Amino acid sequence: MDLNAFNINLGATEAIALDAKSEISAAYEYDTTLALESIIKEYASTGESQTLSFRSLVSWIKVGERATHYIHPYPAKLLPQIAHFFLAARGYFGKGIKVLDPFGGTGTVALETLLSGNEAYYSDANPLARLIAKVKITRIDPSALTSELEIIKFSYKQSRAKKAPDVVNLEKWFTPDVIRGLSRLKSSIEKIENLDIRDFFLVVFSATVRRSSNADPRLSVPVQRKPSNVRKNVSAIEIFSQQAELSIQRMNALISLSSEDFKSHNVGFDARQLKKPAPWNSESQKQLAEGTIDLIITSPPYAGAQKYIRASSLSLGWLGMAGSGDLKGLENQSIGREHLPKSVWSTSFVSSVPAANDLIVRVRQKNPLRAAIIATYINEMESCIAEMSRVLAENGHLVLIIGNNEVCGEIFSSSEYLTTIAEKHELVPVLKAVDEIKSRGLMTKRNKTAGLISREWVILFKKVSSKDVK
Numbered sequence: 001m002d003l004n005a006f007n008i009n010l011g012a013t014e015a016i017a018l019d020a021k022s023e024i025s026a027a028y029e030y031d032t033t034l035a036l037e038s039i040i041k042e043y044a045s046t047g048e049s050q051t052l053s054f055r056s057l058v059s060w061i062k063v064g065e066r067a068t069h070y071i072h073p074y075p076a077k078l079l080p081q082i083a084h085f086f087l088a089a090r091g092y093f094g095k096g097i098k099v100l101d102p103f104g105g106t107g108t109v110a111l112e113t114l115l116s117g118n119e120a121y122y123s124d125a126n127p128l129a130r131l132i133a134k135v136k137i138t139r140i141d142p143s144a145l146t147s148e149l150e151i152i153k154f155s156y157k158q159s160r161a162k163k164a165p166d167v168v169n170l171e172k173w174f175t176p177d178v179i180r181g182l183s184r185l186k187s188s189i190e191k192i193e194n195l196d197i198r199d200f201f202l203v204v205f206s207a208t209v210r211r212s213s214n215a216d217p218r219l220s221v222p223v224q225r226k227p228s229n230v231r232k233n234v235s236a237i238e239i240f241s242q243q244a245e246l247s248i249q250r251m252n253a254l255i256s257l258s259s260e261d262f263k264s265h266n267v268g269f270d271a272r273q274l275k276k277p278a279p280w281n282s283e284s285q286k287q288l289a290e291g292t293i294d295l296i297i298t299s300p301p302y303a304g305a306q307k308y309i310r311a312s313s314l315s316l317g318w319l320g321m322a323g324s325g326d327l328k329g330l331e332n333q334s335i336g337r338e339h340l341p342k343s344v345w346s347t348s349f350v351s352s353v354p355a356a357n358d359l360i361v362r363v364r365q366k367n368p369l370r371a372a373i374i375a376t377y378i379n380e381m382e383s384c385i386a387e388m389s390r391v392l393a394e395n396g397h398l399v400l401i402i403g404n405n406e407v408c409g410e411i412f413s414s415s416e417y418l419t420t421i422a423e424k425h426e427l428v429p430v431l432k433a434v435d436e437i438k439s440r441g442l443m444t445k446r447n448k449t450a451g452l453i454s455r456e457w458v459i460l461f462k463k464v465s466s467k468d469v470k
């Protein structure tokens with residue numbers, strides 16, 4: 001397909017001519033520099049945000065499987081097309097660049113970075129997300145995985161169930177047969193000596209945990225299935241084998257789409273304090289040096305609506321990453337959390353963004369906890385944005401993907417508040433776009449708003465030195 005002067009439908013904006021086919025790698029066939037420059041120019045002349053469809057902008061990326069993106073479900077994953085569009089603009093951002101996602105989740109940006117031939121840096125507060133991200137971007141010989149799967153199945157037959165894991169309300173979520181099956185599987189996987197192969201099967205195991213549980217698969221946090229939907233005769237080993245085969249095919253696709261010399265770096269567990277690269281699951285004591293990163297692409301949590309730890313709780317328990325008593329501690333490190341101890345409410349009613357403070361006052365009259373949650377969110381996000389600005393090189397860029405949400409019937413305009421904060425930290429917006437997508441919201445209820453279309457802001461900032469900021 002020759003995309004030279006190929007016009008694409010961008011919704012409300014004008015059609016834009018894409019660059020000629022210019023292969024970066026097997027997964028990055030087209031350079032999007034012309035399209036990006038054209039929408040930046042439009043923003044510069046109108047100053048207005050533009051409605052775009054990132055799916056249409058990179059229409060050559062088919063919706064569905066792509067390398068290892070779908071090895072494990074996770075709430076509020078980023079649309080790979082958004083990362084792809086920016087990473088493919090080589091003429092704008094450069095080649096062989098260092099790309100960071102401090103709220104890396106399960107590694108959508110890290111994987112697209114790998115596929116685009118750049119160098120990935122990632123962090124996340126949730127240990128399950130970090131494990132999935134690491135596995136997604138680790139190239140492993142598929143034939144070694146196929147052989148290991150046979151060994152696991154054999155070892156499973158010989159194994160006996162061990163002590164039940166520390167999972168909240170274990171018997172509520174799993175039948176006795178499934179608990180025995182998962183426990184035998186886990187001990188078979190733990191025998192694997194090669195750490196990369198073991199981690200791969202731990203991710204398959206984690207996907208099996210959720211699928212073999214009694215939790216409604218349509219919801220991100222565990223909510224029991226309705227009695228009419230409860231399944232009989234669930235077999236953990238069967239689900240595991242099917243999941244493993246699918247994920248080995250995904251690994252095959254990853255190998256054929258990427259190159260061997262890919263570099264990735266774990267830069268810690270907290271977007272407020274990025275660390276020098278360390279082996280993926282260990283913490284470095286030293287700060288990530290300032291000016292290290294060329295491009296940040298990140299989708300931070302929403303305010304007061306995030307349930308990442310609760311959504312991962314069954315897997316965190318089965319994997320031994322966090323038992324029932326550790327979940328609260330992990331949630332406390334998560335930005336956008338829904339709970340705050342009463343003792344801190346009274347100290348957290350003022351945010352660092354004046355425009356948000358009127359809203360906080362209004363929300364406080366209705367619900368003091370929600371007011372404290374949103375003020376805390378803004379203040380914690382300010383620490384993250386300051387950190388992103390610190391690690392960005394001069395003239396480096398940040399792509400921030402964020403949605404506004406409703407708090408006590410009021411619109412909480414994250415896109416506006418985070419832009420105000422970014423401008424305080426030498427980050428100047430050069431493009432504001434709105435993408436209309438299926439809601440990324442984390443649902444807890446099976447309600448009819450579940451499929452609502454929501455809007456996501458995609459804002460591109462450029463780091464300028466403070467002397468150049470007017």
Ligand SMILES: C[S@@+](CC[C@H](N)C(=O)[O-])C[C@H]1O[C@@H](n2cnc3c(N)ncnc32)[C@H](O)[C@@H]1O
Pocket residue numbers: 074075076077078079102103104105106107108109123124125126129269270271272299300301302308333334335336
């Ligand atoms: C919208 S999700 C990112 C999803 C990711 N882009 C993906 O495609 O999987 C936001 C992430 O921020 C993480 N998070 C929350 N607080 C954090 C913190 N203080 N430091 C780093 N990550 C944090 C959550 O664990 C969650 O994975």
